[in-house]
Amino acid sequence: MKRELDKEDDIFNATTDKNGKQRFRKLPPAHYTFEIESFSSLLKTKMENYETKDFEVDGYKWRMVLYPNRKSKKEGGSRHISLFLAVTEPAGVSFGWEVNISATFFVFDGIRDRYLAVQDADQMYWRFHKFKTEWGFLDFLSHDTLRDPSNGFLLDDRIILGVEGDSNPSGTHLSLYLHLDDSESLHTGRKLYAKWSLRIKNCTNRNHYEKEEAEHWFDSPGQGFGCIDFMLLSTLKDPSMGYLVNDCMIIEAEFNLISVELQIAMKRDTSNATIDKNGKQRFRKLPPAHYTFEIESFSSLLETKVEKYETKDFEAGGYKWRMVLYPNGKNKEDGSRHISLFLALAEPAGVSFGWELNVTATFFVLDRTRDRHLAVQDADQLSWRFHKFKAEWGVLDFLSHQALHDPSNGFLVDNRIVLGVEVFVIKFSGAGESLSFVKEPAHGLYTWTIDNFSTLDKNLCFSDVFIVEGTKWCVLIFCVVKAVAFA
Incomplete structure (x- = not known):
């Protein structure tokens, strides 16, 4: 109106x-x-x-x-x-x-x-x-x-x-966004990291137009991230610039890094475990009973500067849980660098009024050099009490970066780390996921040729869906007024 x-x-x-x-x-x-x-x-x-x-x-x-x-x-x-x-x-x-x-x-x-x-x-x-x-x-x-x-x-x-x-003022700028179009693989609780570039190709020379590289953790289908004022429409339509030739424009989306989640299966090992003298840590051959979380490129995870990463939900003891990883520590103001690892109840709203759960939990990190797991448990509170006002428990100083990067420990091998958790009684289920980062993925460059640009609906226009590392994406454009707009 x-x-x-x-x-x-x-x-x-x-x-x-x-x-x-x-x-x-x-x-x-x-x-x-x-x-x-x-x-x-x-x-x-x-x-x-x-x-x-x-x-x-x-x-x-x-x-x-x-x-x-x-x-x-x-x-x-x-x-x-x-x-x-x-x-x-x-x-x-x-x-x-x-x-x-x-x-x-x-x-x-x-x-x-x-x-x-x-x-x-x-x-x-x-x-x-x-x-x-x-x-x-x-x-x-x-x-x-x-x-x-x-x-x-x-x-x-x-x-x-x-x-x-x-919702439909006359446009002054072209907006360009990357849009996550995958409602199947992005399940509840999963996050997907991507680093990408969007550009408008110059049809007369190689002076293509693009903004600085963007990155984001996507956590739900339908999310789009990009630039509201990617290019002035006057610049786009200027014949001397070479971006719109014969009413044709070419847009490219190029992925430089993307996370990939893989399902993994664990083999049960009933070997005896050894317990150290302070009771907080021990080594054992048996893998985590309830959930395993593998990061295939820990350095890439740090580069994303994500504060925390939550795994997808898993079930133990009749309740749904998730692991919460803080790769640079939770609430670390003293400059020390540790991995913090927490266990969170994923569906507190679904339990009965006045609910309370007492949980014995153990976290794990794999020593790949010796094929064993370091098991870490809270020595001060062997039982964690989950309730309405406390739905997350964990270990702030689970593992220092210094210990992690020490090759003699075997925790970080080929930039990969394997974490895990057991909740309540050890009952092997073998569920798990692997978080991997793929640099310059195959088929990571998508080209969208737009013919007859002047006849498009400038409110919103989507490209065809394309797939990068198993995830569906598309590019969208629309025109906006980059000024205070009054109806």
Whole structure:
């Protein structure tokens, strides 16, 4: 929904702060206005959030979601208003639906008869889909700013908020994204790491256009990551640049590193184990009974700078669990470098009210030189108590990087490390996974030739699906306004 803007509306005589997220204008919100006549009374109700009734923009139904009293993690815990936009009928749209919308929130300055307009400067478009149906600002307006009488936002205990959005403004930039299209292999709890480059080929010379290499851990199908302002449309359409020739454009997606998960089977070994004198560590031949996790390129995992990696779920003792690995340690502020290893209950919401589990768990790391496992158990608490407020237990200093990289220990051989866990009674199941990183994978370069670019639907256009190391991907483009967009 659009309308022409009259110069008398004075929206261009606005002041813009240094980060480009805020400005003032006279024109009221185009799509929805929400007035609270007694803000203090709303706070007294201790209501966590308030949702407005539905309104329609560009064929979709939306609502505003207000959190009147959120405690900010910044600014010493000051109180803020949080304001969000939610799509209200995601179940009623087509499978694989996606809406990209440029949204602006407003608060009325009653003294000067104008609106403060706030828009996300980092993401000019918010991408709504099955797994992300709400976007907004956690720290939209602090209570101190709201109550400052000189700002005019709260007069006679009344505040007026608003929103407008546009899912189809005329474009100024071409957006280019890599999209994970695999709902089969990316099971619950699995993460997939990729490092890639996207480029637009120059058809007249080799001066191809690309941004710096991107990387991301994907954790759900349908995720897309890329650049909202990849290239100016004016640059793309300039005949002298060579990117669009005879209305034809060529896009390349090239993978430089990708993680691969393989299922592995373990053989049971009933050899006797030896126990060291402090009771925390021992060596044994028997492999972990319940879960094994192999990392085929530990250095590549460190390069991703991921804080933690969670394995997929496994079952032990009638409950579902997962291992949580912190490759550089959890909460390490002293500079020491250790692997931290934790056990987490994967489905705490599925157990009964007031639940409590007492668990005896043992972690393992394989000594490949001697074909044995180092078993590590908490000597201070041989039984871990899992409950509503404590669903994760583990060992902070499970293994130092120094011990890991010492070749005499045999823990890291050919850049591979094998970890494992036993929960409750040792009962061999043999489930496991192997996390491997493939550099410059075969068939890792995909070329997408777009003919008749001028006739495309610029809202959203997907390439054909292509496969890299068993995972399905596609590339998507759309055009956006790289500016504050008012409907």
